[in-house]
Amino acid sequence: MTHINVLDPGASPLDYYGFELRRLREAAGLTQRQLGDIVNYTGSLVGQVETARKLPTPEFSERVDAALGTGGLLSRLVGLVMRSQLPAWFQQVAELEARAVKISTFQTHMVHGLLQTEAYVRAVLGSLDETDLDDRTAVRLARQRIFEKAMPPVLWAIISEAALCQEIGDTEVMRGQLAHLLSFESNPRINVQVLPFSTGAHAGLQGSFTLYRFEKDPSIVYTEGYGSGHPTANPDTVSDCSLRYDHLQAAALSLRDSADLIRRVMEERYGEQRDSGGDHVA
Template identity: 80%
Template sequence: MVNINTLDPSASPLDYYGFELRRYREAAGLTQRQFGDIINYTGSMVGQVETARKLPTLDFSQRADAALCTGGLLTRLHPLVMRSQLPAWFQQVAELQSRAVGIYSFETHMVHGLLQAEAYARAVLGVLDSTDIDDRTVVRLARQRIFEKEEPPVFWAILGEAALLQEIGGKKVMREQLAHLLSFEGNPLINVQILPFSAGAHVGSQGSFDVYRFAGDPAIVYTEGYGSGHPSANPDTVKDCSLRYDHLQAAALSLRDSAGLIRRVMEDRYGEQVA
């Protein structure tokens, strides 16, 4: 167990969060139990967050800020804490996603992490390792808060039709995930297109990739392997992948037809079956 008296706030964003929470709570003259009662969490939960043994939720952070009059410190720290819990190789990518003004993604057989529903994300993350699955799921979903920024990025996602048919987590999970994709209909900032099997050979056959575009910096292409990520700002790579993306968009179904296909698969393949 971590000794709160020796908790080093410089060790990690989570340690810093816990250190500051405890400092503000003690300055208010509250025990962990008293403070928990005020924000509607258990004293045990407060203690675990203060000792960096439990990840704080956004709701916890907002309630703590309001109760302790921190000026929103913990809520501002929350995204940093979440990002720090990502695998080390992916933290740079999450930073790129948070700064991008435009994200252009092509996925061959899986829904992109920024569009994953909770149960789908849990199923993906738990394939080989279910350790700390609750926390890891929360951390993945926290990345989606980039769409809640004052100036969120424009996100174009092209999904191979296989992503709709690969049954991840079971029929109920897939139905929920496809419904989640349909929830973006009419949102001009989040656009989902399906590349159908009927498109045949295509320029994305070498694998999935993302293109990140920024307000004042060069674009970056991101590809991913097993346990590793590969961002590249090489102009030739960016030019090549941008051209590939244009061709993939041309081969993909329109936004309206894509939504129609997602809806049909959701109802025909994953709909509730009447005995």
């Protein structure tokens, strides 16, 4: 167990966050319980965060920043903390997401992590291992904070119709996920296209991939395997995947037609069914 008296702020972003939280709380003359009462959390949770045994959330950070008048210090740190909790092989990708001005992704069987709902994330991450599921879910969702920046990246997501039909979680989880995709219809910076089954053979048959484009740096292509990620700035690979993406966009449904298909799948495949008396049966 990590003890607060020996907490090393240089050990990790999580340790540094805990060290700073303790320093700020003590400077304000508050006990853990008193701070917890102010921000509507338990004193025990405050202590666990201070000793790097519990991940802080963005909401926790914002409340403590307001209570202690930190100028937003903890809210700025929490993104780094969350990123450090990602699998080591994925941390570089999260940094790419944070720096990119445009993200273009093609997904064959699942909604991209930047567009996943909390329930969908839990179903995906918990499919094989439910250990620390709350924290792992929070860490994945934290990546979506890139859309809260003053100048968020433009995201263009092409998803196979198969991703709409693959029931991850249950019907309620899928209804919520598809409704979430539809919520971006009026957002010009987040665009969702569906590649329908009727397309047949297409340029993305080799699998999912994501293109990251930057203000000044070379573009990067990212592909993923089991427990490993493969980012590359190789010009030939970037050129090939850029061409493939252009063809996928041309083959995919328009934004409006994609939304119509998502809505139809949500209603027909995951809609609430009623019996003859009007009661819910699913």
